Amino acid sequence: MIQVTPVPAFTDNYIWLISNEAAQQVAIVDPGDAAPVLAALERLQMQPIAILITHHHRDHVGGIEKLLEAFPNLAVYGPVNENIPHLTQPLGDGATVALESLGLTFSVMELPGHTVGHIVYYGEGSLFCGDTLFANGCGRVFGSTLTDLYHSLQRIASLPAETQVYCTHEYTVDNIGFAKWVEPDNTTLDTRMEECWELLDAGHPTVPFELGREFDTNPFLRTHIPEVIAKAEEIAGRETHTPEDVFAVLRIWKDTEYD
Template identity: 85%
Template sequence: MMQVTPVPAFTDNYIWLIGNTDNSGVAIVDPGDAAPVLDALQRMAKQPVAILITHHHRAHVGGIDKLLQAYPGLPVYGPANEAIPHLNQPLMEGAEVHLESLGLRFQVMELPGHTAGHIVYYGEGSLFCGDTLFANGCGRVFDGTLHDLYASLQRIAQLPADTQVYCTHEYTVDNIGFAKWVEPDNPALDARLEESWALLDEGHPTVPFELGREFETNPFLRTHIPEVIAKAEEIAGRETHTPADVFAVLRIWKDTEYD
């Protein structure tokens, strides 16, 4: 059975250790900092078998060098279309990552937007999505495009509703704040906020989260909802013509007024 452990890093990052209950091996997802990973491996008596990278940002790749110094020869999986340090297993759409020693398989999806070559890993009822989708939010656009990010989120939305989503930042409460700007009368947001604070107060992360819940609270997946459309048109001062247009208005608004 798959077992996933969060390793907190920096101020709000999560580095994920993917293992199972049958052996001590783990795959490391997006190690931006080696120190907390090395501490966790030693404390948990785990042995890394692979590094999985979603995109090139330093907060996701910065620990690769030191991890390879400590564990030479680890395979480093990542997007073929981005410059990833020590990448030796380049991946493109439709590739499969078979972590044989863990008995786990993941399908690779190319989901650009946050970055131009961003990939995600989907399998075992779980999605390791880097900075594409967050609880109640989504990533900024850097070297991708708004159109690409919208299309990528729509692909994620087609996955089973019970998919467990492992994003890489603790942004949930902040994202709910923006979502309430968009839909101040959405009662699901109040319930989600209360639940999130309860988890954080007890020292637990708010992620992973179930994909299906996002359709109730994430404005970037609710761009077809009349209230969300109305708010986007109010902010833009014009009519919007497609859900993708609504998405672009909301993402730019968040970038310029909220963050």
């Protein structure tokens, strides 16, 4: 059975360690900083076997070199369409990552939007999605397009509702704040905010989260909901014609007015 351990990094990043109940081995997801990973490996007495990268941003790849200095034989998986130093296993849409010593297998989805070549890893009831989908939010667009990001989120939305989503930032409370701008009368957001503060006050992350809950609270997955459409049209000062149009209005609004 899959086990996932969060390793906090920088101010709000999470690096994920994937293991199972039987093996003292781990795969490392998006190590932006080597130091906390090395400390966690020593504390847990774990041996790394691979690094899984979702995209090229420094806070996701910055620790690769030092990890390879400590563990020279690590395989480094990552997106074929991005320039990532030390990559040994370039991956595109439909590829498979078999971590045989862990007994775990993941399929790769190429989901442009946050970056042009962003990939995610899906398997074992879990999605490691980098900066594409966040709890109650989604990533910004860097070098790609809003259209790409919208369609990438729709692909994620088609996964089973019980999927556990492992994003890489602690943005949940902030994202709920924006969602309340969009849907001030959505009481489910209030409940979720309370749950998040209970977790944070107890020293726990607010992620992972169950994908199905996002359909009740994440405005970027609710662009077909009348209240969300109405808010987008109020902000844009015009009619919107498609859910993709609503999405674009909301993402631009968040970029310019909220963040």
